[in-house]
Amino acid sequence: xxxxxxxxxxRRQIMQDEHIPxxxxxxxxxxxxxxxxxxxxxxxGAPMAAxxxxxxxxxxxxxxxxKSATGKTAADILTERVxxxxxxxxxxTDHSAQDxxxxxxxxxxxxxxxxxxxxxxxxxxxxxxxxx
Numbered sequence: 001x002x003x004x005x006x007x008x009x010x011r012r013q014i015m016q017d018e019h020i021p022x023x024x025x026x027x028x029x030x031x032x033x034x035x036x037x038x039x040x041x042x043x044x045g046a047p048m049a050a051x052x053x054x055x056x057x058x059x060x061x062x063x064x065x066x067k068s069a070t071g072k073t074a075a076d077i078l079t080e081r082v083x084x085x086x087x088x089x090x091x092x093t094d095h096s097a098q099d100x101x102x103x104x105x106x107x108x109x110x111x112x113x114x115x116x117x118x119x120x121x122x123x124x125x126x127x128x129x130x131x132x
Contacts, residue, residue, distance in 0.1 A: 030055065031069035034062060035077065042081045045105020048074045083119045086112075090127045097124045 037051055051074065052062040059074070066074040082104055089100045101112030116124045 027065035028069045030057065030062065030065045034066055034074060035070075038078055038081050042078065042085065043104050045107070048078050051078070079119060083116065086116055086124070087120070087127055090124055100124070 033055060034051060037054065041051075048062070049059045052059040055062060057065075063074045066072065066077060070077065072080075086100060086104060089095060089103070090097075093100075095103070096109075097112060098109040101109045104112065106112040106115065113124055116122070116127070120127065
């Protein structure tokens, strides 16, 4: 998935950039751990701050490290992963928006609908592929 690709990219960057100071490598390693964690746990509905806590860093430190390594904030990566999975489920399954919302850790189908509309500009029903 997306987070796995990001993790591979980060590992390659670390190997290519051996001349980078250790502090930067630590940030890249933290980013890779975060991306792997997102890949494993994105459907729990946990906020970015919970990931930071699991990694024993502050949300601010995690965001800075991830932004430095990827150009995106930690929250952006988490959001992109959730939206990617929502799009995937909406286009490849017949599951209801409520079932998808529950699967992705949303408290309600209404919140899921607002979240998807905010991040994609479309309602979940519009993201579904038309039936032939």
